[in-house]
Amino acid sequence: MRLLQYAILILVAVAAPGVVLTRDPKPQVVTLSFYGLLCGLMFFIFQAPDVALSQITIGAVMLPLLILLALTKMRRHNMRQQQKAQK
Amino acid sequence: MSSRARTTLFLVAAAGLAVILVLGLIDLPPMGDYRGPYGYVVTQVAVYERHATDVVNAINYDYRAFDTLGEEFILFASVVGVLLLFRPSPNQQGEQEQQKGGDLEDDEESLPVSDALRVSTQVIMGVMIVFGVYIATHGQLTPGGGFQGGVILASTPILIYLAGDVRAFEKITSSPLVKLAECGGAGGYGVIGIIALLAGTHFLTNYLPLGTTGDLFSSGTIAVISVVVGLEVTGGFVQLTQVYLREIVESQLKREE
C-alpha cells in the first residue's frame, strides 16, 4: 500500500511539469486530462472516493472539455478573421 | 520586463521559496500520522448525530454547510460572469448578420464525430442520466453527492451534441428549466437555511427528521441539500457549455434549414 502511494505521488510529481511544459494548448488539453485522471487515481489510493469522483468528473472531463470548447471558439474567430483579411 | 528578466527574477525567487518551503514543511508531522481532533471527533459522532454514513457529505452538507453555501454561490457567480462576458452586444449582432452570407464551412470546425461514437453515446447517455441521479441522491450514504451527480448530468447534453443531434442539444440547453434549476438550486439552498431561522433555531440547522441510517430518505436536510446542489450544478455547467457552443450550434441549425 505504502509503495503504491509513493508510486502515484511520484507519478503526479513527474506529470505536473509535463503539463506545464506542453506549451501548445491543444496537446496540453490531453496531458491535462491525463493528469486529472492521475490525480483522481491518487485520491482513490489515499482513501478519498468522494474527491476522486469529483476530480474525475471535473478535472479529467469537464475542465478539459471547457478548454476544448474555448479553443474551438477561438479558432472559429481566427478563421473568420483570416477570411475577412483575404477578402 | 523582458521575458528573460522575468524568468530570471522568478527562478531566483523560486530558489528562495523552495528553501522556505523545505524549512517549514519539515516541521509537519510525517505523512500518515494524522493527529488533529477534528477528524477523530467527527467520525465518532457523525453517524449517530446525523444518520448519514458518508461522513464527508455529513460535513459538507451539515456540519460545515455554510461553507458549501458559499461554494455553490462561487459557481453561481462564475456562471453569471461567463454569461455576462458572452452576452451578445448590439453591434456584434449586426456584424454576425452580415457574415451569415459567407459563413465558414462548419464541417471541419465542429468537434470531430466518429460513427462509433454516435452509436455508443446513445447507450452511454441513458446510463449516465441514471448514474448521475443515483449519485446525486445517495450522497448521504455512499461517495458522491449533489455536486458530482450534477456534473455527470451536465455532461449528457454534450454527449447528445457529440452524437450529432444538434437540434436536441439546442432544445435541452435553451430550455428555461436549465436556468430554473440553476437559480432555484442556489436560491433554494439559502431558503433551506432561512426555514431553520423561521423554525426558531440557527441558520442551516438540520431540522428535518433524520430517518433510519442507511435509508434513501435519511439524514434530514443533508439529502435535500444534496439534491438542491445537484440541480444548481447541473444547470450551471449546462449553461457554461452551452455558452461556448451557442454560436456553432446556431450556424449548424441554420445550415440544416
Next chain:
Amino acid sequence: MTTLIPLPVAIPLIVAAFLALVGHWAGRRFCDTLSIATAGATVWASATILHGVWLQPVTYWFGNWWPRPNDVVLGICFRIDAIGAVIALLVSVLTTAGLVFSWRIFEETENHFQPLMLIFMAAMCGFSYTGDLFNLFVFFELMSVAAFALCGLKTLEPAPLQGAYNFAIVNTVGGFMIVLGIGLLYARTGALNFAQIGRSLGTHGDALVILSFLLISVGFMGKAAIVPFHFWLADAHAVAPSPVCVLFSGVMVELGVYAVARMYWSMFHSALAMHTDALRNVFMVLGGITCLVGGFMCFANHHLKRLLAFSTISHEGLMLAGMGLLTAKGLAGFVLYALSHGVIKGGLFLCAGIVLHRLERIGEDHLHGRGRHMWPTALLFVLGAWGLAGCWPFGTLLGESMISEDAVAQHQHWVPYMFIFVEAITAGAVMRVFFRVFLGWGERAPTDEASKVEEKPETEEHEHTPVMMLLPAAALILLGISITAVPGVRSAAEVNAERFVDQSGYAQDVLNNAQTATPEPKPEEPLRSSIVRTGIAGVLALGLALGTVFRRRVGRVMEFTRSLELGNSLLRRLHSGHPGDYVAWLSAGTALVGGSLMWLLR
C-alpha cells in the same frame, strides 16, 4: 438580534439567485429597485448588528453546532465584534451607493450586474463576520469571483478583459497560497476555528507556523494591494465601472489588511509574541514601500481612475503601517482610517463616473477645462481631495492622529512624515485634476501611456448630471466628514481594538462562551498636533497642484513637478500589464518576505 446575524449574507444571496432567474423578463427597473431595497435592508441589518455587538461581541453557530468538550469545534461560527460589524456596515453602505449610482447606467448588461453586486456584498459581509479560517477563504473566493466578473463588465473593449484577467490570475494564485497555509495549520492543530487554532498553537512558533503565517498573509496582502503584490489593482480599477470601483477601493482592498489583522490577533499572536518587534519591522517596511510606490505612481498618472487607484495603493500602505504596529491603538487607527478613506475614495470614484458620464472621456488631457459648468461635481471632487489630505473635518484625521501617535510611541518616527508625504502627493494629484478639468487653469495636461486607454461612456445621454448619480457621491463625501462628529469615536474604536487584540479573551468568548470584561474607555488626546500636520500636508498638496498646473509661469522652482508628472519611467515600466510579470513579482515578494520572516523570527 441573533436571528438577524446570518441575514446580511443569506438574503442578498437568495435575492441574487431570484434576480438572475427573473431578471431577463422582469425589466430593468424591477431589478434595480429590488437590489437597492436589498442593499438598503442589509444596511439596516448590519447597523442593528453593530448596535447589538457594541458592548459585547456575539458568537453565532451555524447549524446550531456549538463547541464540544475539549474545545473541539465542528461547525462554523460568525464571531462578530464591533470592528467586523462596522466594516460590514461600510460594505453595505458602499454597495447601496454603487447600486443607486448605476440606476442610469448599464443599459445592456441583461440585468446580470445587480445579482453580482449583491453576491459581492454578501461575500464581503461574511468575510468580515466569520470566525472560521476556511470560511474566510470561501468568502474570499466568492468575493473574488464576483469581483472578476464585475471588473470585466464592459466587454466591448479589450482593456477591461485584460484588467479583469490580470486581477483574476494574481488573486487566484494568492487564494491558493491561502489554501496551502490553511492546510499547514490544519496539519498542526486539526482545527479550522480561529479560537481553537490559536489555543492549540499556544506559544510554540516554529518554522511551520511562520510558513503558514507567510502563505496566508501574502494571500491577503495580495488582496490588499501591498507592494509588490499590488500590480493588479491599477489595471482592475482603470477598467472597472465606477460603481464597482467604489467597492474595490472603498472596502475590498481594506478587507485584505483586516484579514491579516484578524488572523494575526486570533491565531498567531501568542505563538509569535516573542518576535513582535521583528514582525512589526517587516510590516513597516512593506507599508513604507507601498506608500512610496503608490504615491509616485499616483502623481504620474493622468487616467483619472488609474490615478485614484494608485492613491488607494498609497493609502493602503498607511493602513498596513497602522495595523502593522501590532498594538490596539494602531489597529483602532487603521479601522478609523479605513472607514473614512473608504467613503471618501468611494465618493471620488463616483465623481470620476459622473465626469465619464458627462464628458465621455477619462484622460486628463482630453478633459481640460471641460468640467467648468459642472460645479456640484467639482465641489465634491475638491472636498474629496481635502479628505485625502486628511484635513479637518474629515475622518481620515482621526486615523492619522491615532496611527501617528502610536507609531512615535513604538519608535517608528518616520510614520508621521510618511503620512504627510502620502497625503500631500495623492491630494495634490487630485487637486491638480480639479484645477485642470473643472477650472481649466494652466495649460493642457500632458499625457501618458495609460491615459490613452479611453473608456467608452457607461451611459447614453450626457446633457445632465442625474440626481441618482450626484446623490450617492455627495452622501459618501458627507459621511467622510460625519465620522468626526460622532462623539467618543476614537475611544470606542480603541476599546474595541483592545478586545480585538486579546487573543485569550477571544478564545474564552468563542469556545467557552465566557463574557469578557469591557475594557475601560480610553482618554482621547487633543487633535491639535494632528490638525497641524495634516494642515501642512494640505498646504503642500495645494502648492504641489498649483505648481504643477502653472509650471511654466512659476518657473524653475517648480520644474521638479514635470519629472514627478512624467518621469518615473522605471516604475512605469514595472507596471507592464503582463500577468507573468505580476506573478513573478508575487513570487519574489513572497520569497523576500518569507526569507526575512524566517531570518528574523528564527
Next chain:
Amino acid sequence: MMLHLSYFIAGWIFLWGLYGIVTSKNLVHQVVCLAVLQTSTYVLLLTVGYKVGGTAPVFADIPVGTPVVDPLVQALMLTDIVVEATVAALLLSMVVKSNELANTVDPEELRILTG
C-alpha cells in the same frame, strides 16, 4: 525525511505551476498552469489528513469506530475543486473574449494597460 516526501511534492508542483504562469506565452496555457498549481493544494491536504491503515470515511459497509482517514480535508478539497473549475471557466471566457476583441492570446502582445 522520506515521510515528508508528499509535502515536498506539493511544494514542487506549486513552484512548477508558478513557473508555467510566469513563462507562459499563451493565455490558455496560463489558465491550465493555474489548474496545475491548484493541484498542489490537493496533494498537501490529502496527505495531511491521511492516517496509516485508515479506510475511506464512509460507514456504509464498515462499523463505526474503524480507523478512517480524516474526512474534513476531503470536504475542503471538494470546495477546492469547485473553486478551481469555476475560476478556470471564468478565466477561459475572458481569454476567448479578448481573442475576439484584440485578436491575440499572447500576454506579450496584449499589453494595453501600462504605466
